[in-house]
Amino acid sequence: MASGRHTLKKWGAKGGHFGVLAAFTTFAAFPFYWMLITTFKETRDLLNTKNNPFLFNDPPTLEHLRLLFQGTLYGQWLWNTVWVGVIVVGITLLLAMPAGYALARLTGRTGEQLGIAIFLTYLVPPTILFIPLSRVIGDLGLQDSLWSLVLVYPSFTVPFCTWLLMGFFKAIPPDLEEAAMIDGLSRFGAFVKIVIPMSVAGVLTVVIFSFTLVMQEFVYALTFITAASNFTVSVGVPTFLVRGDVYFWGSLMAGCFIASVPIAIVYNFFVDRFIAGFTVGAVK
Amino acid sequence: MEAPATAVTVPAQARASRLGHLLDSEKWLGWLMISPAILFIVALVGFPFFLAIFYSVSDITVGSTSMSFVGLENFKHVVQDHVFQRALKNTFIFAIVSNVIVLVLAKVLALALLKDFRGKWFVRLLILLPWVAPISLGSIGWLWILDSIYSIINWSLRAVGIFGPHTWPIWLGQPDLAMVSIITVHAWRLLPLATVILLAGLTAIPQDIHDAAAVDGAGFWRHLFQITIPLVLPIMIVAVLFGMVFTFTDMIVIYVLTRGGPFHTTEVLASLAFFTGIDGGNLAEGAAIALFLFPVLAASAIVLLRVAKRTEVA
Numbered sequence: 001m002a003s004g005r006h007t008l009k010k011w012g013a014k015g016g017h018f019g020v021l022a023a024f025t026t027f028a029a030f031p032f033y034w035m036l037i038t039t040f041k042e043t044r045d046l047l048n049t050k051n052n053p054f055l056f057n058d059p060p061t062l063e064h065l066r067l068l069f070q071g072t073l074y075g076q077w078l079w080n081t082v083w084v085g086v087i088v089v090g091i092t093l094l095l096a097m098p099a100g101y102a103l104a105r106l107t108g109r110t111g112e113q114l115g116i117a118i119f120l121t122y123l124v125p126p127t128i129l130f131i132p133l134s135r136v137i138g139d140l141g142l143q144d145s146l147w148s149l150v151l152v153y154p155s156f157t158v159p160f161c162t163w164l165l166m167g168f169f170k171a172i173p174p175d176l177e178e179a180a181m182i183d184g185l186s187r188f189g190a191f192v193k194i195v196i197p198m199s200v201a202g203v204l205t206v207v208i209f210s211f212t213l214v215m216q217e218f219v220y221a222l223t224f225i226t227a228a229s230n231f232t233v234s235v236g237v238p239t240f241l242v243r244g245d246v247y248f249w250g251s252l253m254a255g256c257f258i259a260s261v262p263i264a265i266v267y268n269f270f271v272d273r274f275i276a277g278f279t280v281g282a283v284k
Numbered sequence: 285m286e287a288p289a290t291a292v293t294v295p296a297q298a299r300a301s302r303l304g305h306l307l308d309s310e311k312w313l314g315w316l317m318i319s320p321a322i323l324f325i326v327a328l329v330g331f332p333f334f335l336a337i338f339y340s341v342s343d344i345t346v347g348s349t350s351m352s353f354v355g356l357e358n359f360k361h362v363v364q365d366h367v368f369q370r371a372l373k374n375t376f377i378f379a380i381v382s383n384v385i386v387l388v389l390a391k392v393l394a395l396a397l398l399k400d401f402r403g404k405w406f407v408r409l410l411i412l413l414p415w416v417a418p419i420s421l422g423s424i425g426w427l428w429i430l431d432s433i434y435s436i437i438n439w440s441l442r443a444v445g446i447f448g449p450h451t452w453p454i455w456l457g458q459p460d461l462a463m464v465s466i467i468t469v470h471a472w473r474l475l476p477l478a479t480v481i482l483l484a485g486l487t488a489i490p491q492d493i494h495d496a497a498a499v500d501g502a503g504f505w506r507h508l509f510q511i512t513i514p515l516v517l518p519i520m521i522v523a524v525l526f527g528m529v530f531t532f533t534d535m536i537v538i539y540v541l542t543r544g545g546p547f548h549t550t551e552v553l554a555s556l557a558f559f560t561g562i563d564g565g566n567l568a569e570g571a572a573i574a575l576f577l578f579p580v581l582a583a584s585a586i587v588l589l590r591v592a593k594r595t596e597v598a
Contacts, residue, residue, distance in 0.1 A: 020396045021407060024389070027472065029410040031425035032417070034436065038428065046434065052443075053436055095324055098317035106314025116592070118321070120585050121329050125533035127554035128577055131561040131570045132335035133328075135344075155328035158321055187313055216418040218536045223562050234418040238540050242424065249428055256424050260417030267416045268409045275484045 032261060038253035039064055046249055064250030073228055074255055077236035081259075084149045084232060085214040091150070092157040092210045093203065099158075100165030101191050105174070115166055122159040126219040129155075134223050148224040149232070153217060157210040164209070164277040168202030169195060205273045212267055215259070233259045339571035346565035358572040368573065371544075371551040375577075377463070378552060379531040382470035386527055387520070389471070390478035397479065398486050415476035423540035426469050430455035430541070459549035462542050466550050469541065470531050477530075478523040485519030486512070518591050525584045533577055553577055 038046065042058040051057040068074045103115040133152060142148035176198070177190040185193060196203070214232075221235040228240050237255045241248065340358055344351040362368050397408065414422055429436055432454045441447040455465045489512070497511050513520075535554035538544055544551035544559065553576055561570015 017396055017399065017401075020392060021401075024393050024396070024475075025407055025410050028412075028414050028476065031422060031429060031472075032413055034429060035425050049433065049439075053434070053439055095321040099321035102314040102317040106310050107318065108311070111314065111318070114318070114322075116589065118325065120588070121325055123529055123581055123585055123588075124329055124333060125529070125554075125577070125581070127533045127535055127557060128336055128574045128581075129329065129332045131557065131567055131574060132332040132339055134562060135346075135567060136332065136335070152328060154324060158324060159329075162321055187310055188317075212416060216420075218418070218420045218539075219558070222539075223558075234420045238420045238424055242427075242540075249434075252424060253428060256417075256421040260413070260421050264413050264416040265409065268405070268412055271408075271412060271480060272484070275480050 032257060035253040035257040035260075038249055039257060041250060043248075043250060061250075064248070064254050067248065068251040068254050072241060072251065072255075073231070073236065074233075074241075074251075076229055077231050077233045078259070080146055080230065081215055081232040081234075084146055084153065085211045087150050088153045088157060088214050089207050089210045091154045092161050093206065095154065095158050096161040096165055096206065097196065097203070098191075099162045101169050101195060103162065103166045104169035105177075106187075115163065118159050119163045120159075122156065122163075126156070126217070130219050130223045133220070137224050143224065144226050144230060146225075146230055149214075149217075149221060152220050152224075153214055156217075157213055160277065161206045161210060164206055164273070165199070165202055167277060168199050168205075172198055201273075205270045208266055208270050209274060212263055215263060336571045336575060339568050340575050342568050344567045346567060351568075354568075358569050362569060362572050367548045367551060368556065370548055371553050371556040371573075372576065374463070374550060375532060375552040375554075378467055378470060379528050382467045382474065382531055383524055383527045385467070385471045386474045386478050387524060389475055390482050390523065393475070393479045394482040394486055397483055411479065412476045414473050419473055419534075420536050420540055422473065423469060423537050426465070426472075427456075427541060430465055432457055456542055457546055459546055462546060462550045466537060466541060469537050470534070473537070474527045474530060478527055481519060481523040481526075482516060485516035488519075489515050518594065521587065521591050525588050529581060529584050532580055 037054075040060040040062070041056060042061050042063070045051055045056070045058040046053075048057070099118075103111045103118075107114065137143055137148045137152070140148075140151075142151065172195060177187075177194050180190045180194050181187060216234060217232070218234050218238075221232050222239065225231055225235065228236065231240060233255075237252065237259070241252050241255060341353060341355060342351040343354050343357075393411070397404070397411075428434070435455060437455070438447065438452055442449075442451070453461055455461050493511060493515070494507075497507050502511065533554055535552065535558055538550055538552055538555045539558070542550045544555050553573055557570045557574040560573060561567050564570070
């Protein structure tokens with residue numbers, strides 16, 4: 001009797017656990033599932049309110065994908081995003097790796113304070129800076145050029161990445177560099193030849209993180225760029241494809257899905273490291 | 285011979301002085317390595333920030349070639365505008381309500397994810413999606429879900445009989461429903477971040493503490509409120525602060541879903557600054573509006589520092 005009740009309680013807890021997870025997963029992922037379904041449905045199926053929207057009332061179609069890649073600038077926007085992303089990642093590594101190393105090993109107590117100050121600049125949002133920057137970009141003659149994004153994006157990737165890399169470099173035992181320096185390498189040589197190769201995981205984290213931030217950025221691109229062919233994906237789809245009264249929902253959803261899900265899968269592998277950075281040592 | 289070269293070639297005489305020299309040069313190297321990053325941040329965060337303050341007390345517009353000092357005129361004008369007042373109120377409502385919701389939901393979800401089960405990585409991937417996907421694109425997904433004619437929510441609720449034949453809410457077109465929609469999308473977007481941060485905090489609690497509490501006979505709620513929550517409190521504060529900063533300064537969700545409408549009822553400071561400063565060309569007033577975000581950000585930064593410092597000492 002007692003054991004029967006125990007089993008019942010156990011199954012109840014299991015069912016509750018499953019229910020909670022199912023509810024949350026549905027809430028989080030449903031919009032993406034809906035994008036995917038919409039991508040392959042005929043327009044007349046989408047726009048017939050009598051049809052059950054959960055079913056394919058007409059056979060699946062690739063027409064929306066064809067329209068997206070052949071009839072719009074979507075491919076160009078993807079390319080622009082990757083182009084800006086790669087250069088920004090490069091600049092970020094070039095600035096943040098030495099800075100992170102200096103904070104971890106060389107600058108001592110003052111450096112620690114400086115590190116926190118750098119981290120805090122991550123909290124200054126584009127929505128405060130975009131108005132003066134729009135004017136600065138204009139004065140530099142970079143209006144409507146992808147170079148404006150290349151210039152400005154590192155301002156939010158560098159602070160956080162410096163902070164992340166500092167954590168990674170601190171975790172490497174200093175003995176190794178000291179041994180290499182006794183063998184004749186300079187401090188900087190030890191950093192380049194010993195420390196960086198040992199921090200591949202950290203560097204990869206920074207690469208993924210910066211690239212994701214570039215893909216997500218919206219405010220600066222919306223402010224600086226006006227020509228449709230110079231948009232990045234995150235701005236091109238919501239401004240150029242959402243225009244007028246007729247929405248091409250199939251192509252629109254395809255565009256959103258393609259730019260969202262692949263990067264999320266990669267990001268998932270690195271998420272624990274970002275969290276370690278976010279929590280600023282609030283967790284040991 | 286210049287000084288640095290001699291420093292290297294001097295043979296080891298007094299160990300102490302050489303060590304001191306080495307430490308000294310290392311410090312220089314350190315500053316040299318960090319200065320490009322700092323210069324960059326000063327030029328592209330510090331400088332525009334002061335420029336924003338400067339603009340806010342001037343009469344600059346997009347096309348103007350000269351500008352003059354107008355004191356607090358912009359702020360005075362802005363504060364009296366009822367659209368601004370509405371935006372200020374909305375900014376706080378959106379940030380606070382969505383973060384309270386996120387905190388409660390994230391706590392529940394993090395506790396559920398703490399257990400091991402098959403396919404956990406896949407569940408985690410799905411739950412992370414709203415955070416990693418560009419929010420401008422995620423919001424378009426919601427634009428379709430909340431569409432005035434084809435809303436899947438309305439269709440489903442009518443199909444199961446919750447909505448009668450005459451109930452068909454226009455989610456983004458009615459002021460109160462539009463606010464509910466915006467808050468929902470913010471909560472949807474922030475939930476993953478808060479959950480993984482809390483999860484990190486929960487995992488860091490040593491199992492001994494849970495065991496000891498179980499031995500002492502603590503029930504689920506007592507355990508939750510007297511052990512788990514106090515122990516993850518610092519990290520909960522971090523999660524809430526980031527959530528607050530992200531919602532407080534965001535204009536993307538508003539821009540995509542409602543453009544601040546209907547009738548400015550979902551306008552927030554960031555979107556108003558954009559429409560005034562960029563679309564309207566009034567840089568000075570836009571900068572003044574955006575600067576109202578700053579006090580809250582500064583406060584968040586201070587709290588964050590305190591949390592960091594306290595845990596460092598502990």
